[in-house]
Amino acid sequence: MLIDTHAHLNFKAYKDDLLAVIERCRQEPMKVINVGAAYDTSRKAVNLALAESSFYAAIGLHPIHVYDEEFKAEDYQDLIYSAKENIVAIGETGFDYWHLQESLAKGAQSIEEIKKKQEKVFRQHIKLAKANNLPLIIHGRNGKNDPQAYQGIYSVLKEEGVDRGVVHCFGGSLEEAKQFVDLGFYLGFTGIITFDPSSRKISGGQHPKPLAKDVSSHNILWDIAKWIPENRFLIETDAPYLTPEPYRSKRNEPIYVKYVAEKIAQIRGSSVDEIISISSQNAINLFGLK
Template sequence: MIWDTHAHLDDQDYEEDFQDVLSRMESAGISRVTNVGYDFASSKRSLRLAQNHDFIYAAIGIHPHNAEGVTNEVLDQLQDMAKQPKVLAWGEIGLDYYRDLSPRSLQKDIFVRQIELANQVGLPIIIHNRDAHQDVLEIVKAHPPKFGGVFHCYSGSWEMAKILLNIGFYLSFAGPVTFKNARHTVEVAKNAPLDRILVETDSPYLSPEPRRGKRNEPAYVREVVKKLAEIRELSLEDMAQQTMHNAEKLFGLT
């Protein structure tokens, strides 16, 4: 039983074969999925998916790419949405200095405001961090999440990971941990405490080996669990059970 803690099943890439994707997920032993919003519209879609499927849960929030144009009304509506029972987290939120699709100052402002909103409604946060390590660290130190959080598709160093672990964050691993050049990610996966590791696909992106470059889907998170089990010298079953327990603890479903 595996929990894919970060997917985007509302993406148009799944329009033609959505039910097949769900069937393959079930066959692969993926029993839960967190569908993660990145703007107001996708957050609404995530909630709708969660309400229509017992095994799907929702996260709602504004991705740094979409920080520009966010109004107080949008944030108020997200805060109301966050009170729905199937919403387990606020995200994905954070900073992205790789694409810089929104001004950095605005990214930081919307990031902080969403941490504060998550604290008000009692939800953990899901953080997107790309090429913004120092600023992300400064923000989470100054504005710590009261209900925990996870760095999704963790891509930073072991030195940064140690700081985040000390603050109380979980680290989530996706397809890149299976790549041949993933030396830094493997180092983190090898050294992080077992009770702080989550797994995800970030579907439809970041397919693991041997499907790299093709559309990703929740069934393939099994390859991530398999790789982590290999790194930690555990059985696939033990790693699946551990990451499931970790997700249950973070998302409050224990």
């Protein structure tokens, strides 16, 4: 069975047609983990999981929101007490160096201060995950001139002795991928893996020509997907964002996770059914889905 290990049906993007989106998940049928990015969306993810037996929730405060609200661990702990069976992970949490300017606009005094605050909140999430024996859903994003987000996350995880979780929508290097896998982590692949950078560069109606036959020269995720041990990868949409080809630029939704599986199957030379079955078993193993 298909499992979308990272979606946000709890976000406003679905306010007009949530039931239709859920119905398409039922028809598939599939399982979905909805991930919180702040207290309110965490609570909504839990409510969705309580209402829909094939839905699960992750709760946390996204690093881009640490200047929108304080992380109150006791509120999240209360959510866990209220829906222990339905909450399968803590997150998304981690370091985001892409949106630092936005945090400055929200009142942060310096880049250094933002990084310190993200780290403090990240460590609070780790503490909560440990206390409840739950895996972490990690968000990492490097900045244009600040490529240290994944290294920073790795250092904290190693120092805290954390070995259970997923680096969702992995966007680091192959070397960094190896580090996280060595630590015990899973890596999540989104629709970005279906994007072909060689065709994106061509504009003005010209026909794109691949630069080389070997796909590995185009998208670093293709190298990572080819390399990763089969017991360490997950598939996800990050819906409403990152819609895979052939629906790129439309709003994403969980059923499109199958296109991520298709691409990984092509890269690894396996069948789509095999990739779905392996990645779903990985999701069940990590999150203890029933």
